[in-house]
Amino acid sequence: MSEPNDMTGQPKRVPSGHAHHRCDQCDVRHKAMCAAVDVADNDRLAAIVSHRDVAPGQVIFEEGETADYAYNISSGEVRLYKLLPDGRRQITGFLASGDFLGLVSDDAYAYGAEAITPVELCCMRLTNLERLIADIPPVREKLLDMSHDELAAAQEQMLLLGRKTAREKLLSFLLVRHDHADPQPEDGTVHLPMSRTDIADYLGLTIETVSRTFTALRDEGLIELPDTHTVRFPDIEAVRDAAEAW
Amino acid sequence: MSEPNDMTGQPKRVPSGHAHHRCDQCDVRHKAMCAAVDVADNDRLAAIVSHRDVAPGQVIFEEGETADYAYNISSGEVRLYKLLPDGRRQITGFLASGDFLGLVSDDAYAYGAEAITPVELCCMRLTNLERLIADIPPVREKLLDMSHDELAAAQEQMLLLGRKTAREKLLSFLLVRHDHADPQPEDGTVHLPMSRTDIADYLGLTIETVSRTFTALRDEGLIELPDTHTVRFPDIEAVRDAAEAW
DNA sequence: CGAGCTGTTGACATTGCTCAAATTTCGTGG
DNA sequence: CCACGAAATTTGAGCAATGTCAACAGCTCG
Numbered sequence: 001m002s003e004p005n006d007m008t009g010q011p012k013r014v015p016s017g018h019a020h021h022r023c024d025q026c027d028v029r030h031k032a033m034c035a036a037v038d039v040a041d042n043d044r045l046a047a048i049v050s051h052r053d054v055a056p057g058q059v060i061f062e063e064g065e066t067a068d069y070a071y072n073i074s075s076g077e078v079r080l081y082k083l084l085p086d087g088r089r090q091i092t093g094f095l096a097s098g099d100f101l102g103l104v105s106d107d108a109y110a111y112g113a114e115a116i117t118p119v120e121l122c123c124m125r126l127t128n129l130e131r132l133i134a135d136i137p138p139v140r141e142k143l144l145d146m147s148h149d150e151l152a153a154a155q156e157q158m159l160l161l162g163r164k165t166a167r168e169k170l171l172s173f174l175l176v177r178h179d180h181a182d183p184q185p186e187d188g189t190v191h192l193p194m195s196r197t198d199i200a201d202y203l204g205l206t207i208e209t210v211s212r213t214f215t216a217l218r219d220e221g222l223i224e225l226p227d228t229h230t231v232r233f234p235d236i237e238a239v240r241d242a243a244e245a246w
Numbered sequence: 247m248s249e250p251n252d253m254t255g256q257p258k259r260v261p262s263g264h265a266h267h268r269c270d271q272c273d274v275r276h277k278a279m280c281a282a283v284d285v286a287d288n289d290r291l292a293a294i295v296s297h298r299d300v301a302p303g304q305v306i307f308e309e310g311e312t313a314d315y316a317y318n319i320s321s322g323e324v325r326l327y328k329l330l331p332d333g334r335r336q337i338t339g340f341l342a343s344g345d346f347l348g349l350v351s352d353d354a355y356a357y358g359a360e361a362i363t364p365v366e367l368c369c370m371r372l373t374n375l376e377r378l379i380a381d382i383p384p385v386r387e388k389l390l391d392m393s394h395d396e397l398a399a400a401q402e403q404m405l406l407l408g409r410k411t412a413r414e415k416l417l418s419f420l421l422v423r424h425d426h427a428d429p430q431p432e433d434g435t436v437h438l439p440m441s442r443t444d445i446a447d448y449l450g451l452t453i454e455t456v457s458r459t460f461t462a463l464r465d466e467g468l469i470e471l472p473d474t475h476t477v478r479f480p481d482i483e484a485v486r487d488a489a490e491a492w
Numbered sequence: 493c494g495a496g497c498t499g500t501t502g503a504c505a506t507t508g509c510t511c512a513a514a515t516t517t518c519g520t521g522g
Numbered sequence: 523c524c525a526c527g528a529a530a531t532t533t534g535a536g537c538a539a540t541g542t543c544a545a546c547a548g549c550t551c552g
Contacts, residue, residue, distance in 0.1 A: 162450030204408030
């Protein structure tokens with residue numbers, strides 16, 4: 001139960017927040033599931049959300065924990081992961097602002113979630129959210145669509161994990177990060193808030209292989225590494241060719 | 247476009263069937279999404295389904311193809327897969343009778359589907375199905391639940407692909423097949439309708455490694471191999487221990 | 493300034509892959 | 523029912539990609 005970086009004496013994982021948040025002023029509303037809530041129903045939405053800040057490295061929820069809340073990410077970056085009994089970890093996805101997490105069919109979370117950067121969460125009790133889903137058709141449309149997108153991403157990741165080489169894995173990862181970046185940067189810059197360990201556990205590799213592969217790509221001139229958490233593509237088309245042709 | 251085993255001169259992939267099927271007499275109704283359709287709405291359901299038989303090895307639909315239909319599997323076993331340009335294949339799942347496939351957020355299928363055994367499909371035009379989903383709340387509940395289950399399975403498979411050894415992969419696969427088998431067999435028998443190649447492409451291995459691992463497990467006494475497509479566990483608890491403790 | 497991370501690099505080990513051949517299984521026709 | 527050929531599976535030998543273990547470098551924070 002002890003978290004490595006937990007130096008706060010505060011009670012954990014208890015969303016504490018404004019009873020009346022202004023959902024209509026939310027920065028990420030347009031990207032989030034909330035966009036499916038009509039202006040007329042805004043009050044209902046605002047009434048059920050609370051807020052929670054999570055520091056880097058801190059647990060949002062653990063695999064197997066009873067699922068009470070679903071969350072929208074207001075800001076920050078989150079990792080989802082599953083563990084084996086001996087500690088091996090597979091990161092199943094990275095989420096960023098506007099993304100939604102916590103809906104499960106079972107009543108326990110099927111994976112753990114941790115903050116990578118400082119994270120602001122918009123929390124909804126599942127019992128309340130389910131009522132909202134039942135009452136507002138566009139919300140369930142949106143959620144069904146989102147889960148189909150997630151499923152497509154998961155299948156793409158299975159292809160990566162099962163059939164790509166280390167080089168292809170890293171290139172695919174960098175390209176997806178680039179193409180999905182929120183304010184799409186003009187130059188070919190990609191920001192990587194997560195550690196090499198996180199990248200390794202996402203791609204089914206070791207940190208050493210990730211590190212060596214970064215170095216190899218840099219030596220080839222396919223990427224530049226201004227610093228550990230930044231990658232730049234001098235020629236992104238060359239990268240796209242390399243990603244699937246090798 | 248040529249399919250290896252296609253020796254029929256018949257037009258392909260055109261569902262041909264009874265205009266009025268008796269959904270209430272369907273063998274797999276209780277397992278399928280159709281169970282969420284109230285008896286009163288049975289006629290609506292029956293009116294939009296048609297049927298299609300697919301021979302082993304034949305394509306049901308291809309990745310990227312425009313998605314016209316969704317399917318329920320009435321009988322038989324299906325593989326879903328994604329391909330890389332050079333032909334490497336990742337099987338993302340095996341489906342059996344009662345399973346549902348073909349709902350996508352985009353308008354193209356995100357993966358291909360092929361019959362492993364002779365397959366009977368219950369076909370629904372997406373335009374019709376979507377109307378059904380919109381009109382019948384329990385149907386969308388069921389579909390949302392099903393997609394959450396699929397997602398959980400996909401994440402479990404990512405853990406397998408990224409972090410387990412060949413031995414653990416095969417044992418996990420056999421145990422899941424055993425535990426999810428439809429009429430749960432009393433003895434520890436598992437039937438594997440798919441080829442070694444399919445198993446390899448599902449587990450992110452080569453056929454040789456799959457074959458060698460089967461042999462090794464047999465030599466250890468963990469499994470018996472009465473024939474290529476049948477596995478028996480003399481002591482299933484020993485298998486469960488081996489699957490996650492190694 | 494030193495401790496402690498995180499990331500990189502090097503040397504070596506190992507799992508699982510490749511290529512090749514033997515063997516078994518299975519469908520087909522006689 | 524049996525024989526034959528094709529396909530699927532198994533087995534063997536060698537190898538390569540990636541993992542393991544270890545040392546080192548760079549950065550941050552007290």
